[in-house]
Amino acid sequence: MLGVLSKMHICTIINNRYKKSNQAVSTNWRLSLFYMTRRCCIVAILCVCLQGCNKAPTPLENFKAPFYYGPFELPSDNLLNQESVILGRKLFYETKLSLNNKISCASCHQQAKAFTDGHAFAIGVSGNPIRKSSMSLNNLLWGPRHFFWDGRSATLEEQALIPIQNPEEMGLTLTDAIAKLKELDGYPLLFKDAFGSDEITAEKIAKALASFQRTLISQNSKYDKFLKGELKFSDEELLGKQLFSIHPDPEIGLRGGNCGDCHSQFLTSGFSTGFDGFKNNGLDSDEKLEEGLAAVTKNKADRGKFKVPSLRNIALTAPYMHDGRFKTLEEVLDHYDRQIQNSSSLDPLMKETSNNKKINQHKLGFYMTEKEKKAIIAFLKTLTDEEFITKKEFSDPNK
Amino acid sequence: MKNLSQKKNFLTLTNSALILFALLLQNCDTPKMKSATFIFSATIGTEPLVIGSKRYRTPNNEGEFAIENFKLYVSNIMFIDSSRNKFHKEKNSYHLVRFDAQKNTFEFTINSIPIDTFDEIKFSIGIDSVKNKSIDHIGDLDPNGQMAWNWNVGYKFLVLEGNYFTNEGSIVKPLVFHIGFSENYQPLSYDVAKSNLLRSDTIHFNIDIESMFTSPNIINFDSLSSITFNRKKAKLVAANFKEMIRLKK
Numbered sequence: 001m002l003g004v005l006s007k008m009h010i011c012t013i014i015n016n017r018y019k020k021s022n023q024a025v026s027t028n029w030r031l032s033l034f035y036m037t038r039r040c041c042i043v044a045i046l047c048v049c050l051q052g053c054n055k056a057p058t059p060l061e062n063f064k065a066p067f068y069y070g071p072f073e074l075p076s077d078n079l080l081n082q083e084s085v086i087l088g089r090k091l092f093y094e095t096k097l098s099l100n101n102k103i104s105c106a107s108c109h110q111q112a113k114a115f116t117d118g119h120a121f122a123i124g125v126s127g128n129p130i131r132k133s134s135m136s137l138n139n140l141l142w143g144p145r146h147f148f149w150d151g152r153s154a155t156l157e158e159q160a161l162i163p164i165q166n167p168e169e170m171g172l173t174l175t176d177a178i179a180k181l182k183e184l185d186g187y188p189l190l191f192k193d194a195f196g197s198d199e200i201t202a203e204k205i206a207k208a209l210a211s212f213q214r215t216l217i218s219q220n221s222k223y224d225k226f227l228k229g230e231l232k233f234s235d236e237e238l239l240g241k242q243l244f245s246i247h248p249d250p251e252i253g254l255r256g257g258n259c260g261d262c263h264s265q266f267l268t269s270g271f272s273t274g275f276d277g278f279k280n281n282g283l284d285s286d287e288k289l290e291e292g293l294a295a296v297t298k299n300k301a302d303r304g305k306f307k308v309p310s311l312r313n314i315a316l317t318a319p320y321m322h323d324g325r326f327k328t329l330e331e332v333l334d335h336y337d338r339q340i341q342n343s344s345s346l347d348p349l350m351k352e353t354s355n356n357k358k359i360n361q362h363k364l365g366f367y368m369t370e371k372e373k374k375a376i377i378a379f380l381k382t383l384t385d386e387e388f389i390t391k392k393e394f395s396d397p398n399k
Numbered sequence: 400m401k402n403l404s405q406k407k408n409f410l411t412l413t414n415s416a417l418i419l420f421a422l423l424l425q426n427c428d429t430p431k432m433k434s435a436t437f438i439f440s441a442t443i444g445t446e447p448l449v450i451g452s453k454r455y456r457t458p459n460n461e462g463e464f465a466i467e468n469f470k471l472y473v474s475n476i477m478f479i480d481s482s483r484n485k486f487h488k489e490k491n492s493y494h495l496v497r498f499d500a501q502k503n504t505f506e507f508t509i510n511s512i513p514i515d516t517f518d519e520i521k522f523s524i525g526i527d528s529v530k531n532k533s534i535d536h537i538g539d540l541d542p543n544g545q546m547a548w549n550w551n552v553g554y555k556f557l558v559l560e561g562n563y564f565t566n567e568g569s570i571v572k573p574l575v576f577h578i579g580f581s582e583n584y585q586p587l588s589y590d591v592a593k594s595n596l597l598r599s600d601t602i603h604f605n606i607d608i609e610s611m612f613t614s615p616n617i618i619n620f621d622s623l624s625s626i627t628f629n630r631k632k633a634k635l636v637a638a639n640f641k642e643m644i645r646l647k648k
Binding site for chain 1: 451452467468497499500534536541542543544545547548549550560561562571572573574575577624625627628629
């Protein structure tokens, strides 16, 4: 698109040329207006012609998000547009972006499982298990602004290229990835539509993948409909929602599961500022503690801290935790209830939360009843979004 | 051609005069906009706050404690010039003051202040009752943030989390103070020396975390190491907010 300065420059050129060929310039105002209008028409036509050669990106259609998710930011060099999302979606499902031509991003992030894969550890091109569980991709415009379980990527763009190159995952160098895409039908044109030129670069691959992933918004679960007043919860679901957000205080008889002190009330993810959304939730004692966030911050106090994930569609994303150690939601609740392991970086909230007044403080745990745990699970199941896991715009474009 | 040239000169002169006139008007009618930067330091008594494993003497018994998380809302900031009966209230005035590892200060700048002198500053700890139950994103209010309880109860006004090491040595009790509820909204007021604001002025405050547990109510970690939804106990700590933030001169 021509900038304002360019248009002014062309107006000046036309003015000067016109003046040279017409020595007798009339001072009649109507005639002057006619000449000005004709000049503007010429400029406008030129602009349209030039724009046709360098098409502007198209804004996304039907992009919406609930107001209770809050505002979000986009990187200034990767604003959302339709062409970039189309390209990103195709790349997301592209198996040629792997050494063996069989693995795409979607192999470990399957739409039907809310973009997880149902395994504790995925198996990539190497045939060895990847030592972390595939994270669900949803609502990535919000929540912690660091990606991977240990938060080592500060942007989605940075994150997108890492699995492609990881010899355990897709095992392809960026040079080879670019070379393959150049030879495949359709990609040069898609890159041209999205970025203005058919040159394929790693940066553009990353931007397109990030753009597509940003559109994966889960916002139409039973919980969302409840929030919008479109339906009512059952008594059990209501109890579960209440327990989810209450920090128990046995002295005043207040019972709760305290999920809300780590999982936000609407997004259900970790918190977005700094590393607020990374916690040690008592999975291991000091001897077995993994590095976690400490690998990024180099602070020993961050050992064992991992990203608090979104609980949206949690009923579909088993197994659970960074290493997929819990197969069911019941096992997760049992962990918080009686199996919290103490360690030097265990979150104070994990130590303090309890429904039992008389509990010896060495015995950690929330001490909920079976009915309460069932109710929390019933609430968690309301976070399943059928529209999200079937939406055509998120699915494999080749099928 | 001579007529066209004269017309051009006339237009240029007229335009310049108009622009100059507009600038003069702007200078006469519009007050100069000033800025003020608030800098909060956090201490435990006289020791600077270090988030993480650094231990401090507990104020009311023989033991030590460490702080892993300390945040509070400062809101509804107002600048007052009492001699001229002028004041300015900051719009969307909700600031989450936080102290992260390796940094015991937090600052923010308020721009476009239309009064150039003030002798009093007012603000509050916490969120006023109107906005406390709102789920709008105003200022630093975030219903999906760490300070949000839920939309029925509102926000935590102050969060302090850490560990208490008793004098017996081996026992560690968690410290969890989540102080909220609208009745604990605490307005504060500070006399400041009358001063002309420069283009960017700074005002220093000190938050003494020790006084949160000592004045006027004594909080002994042996008997009270956590407060969340217990309104009676939250009130005990909230009453100590008045003495907690002092102007640094």
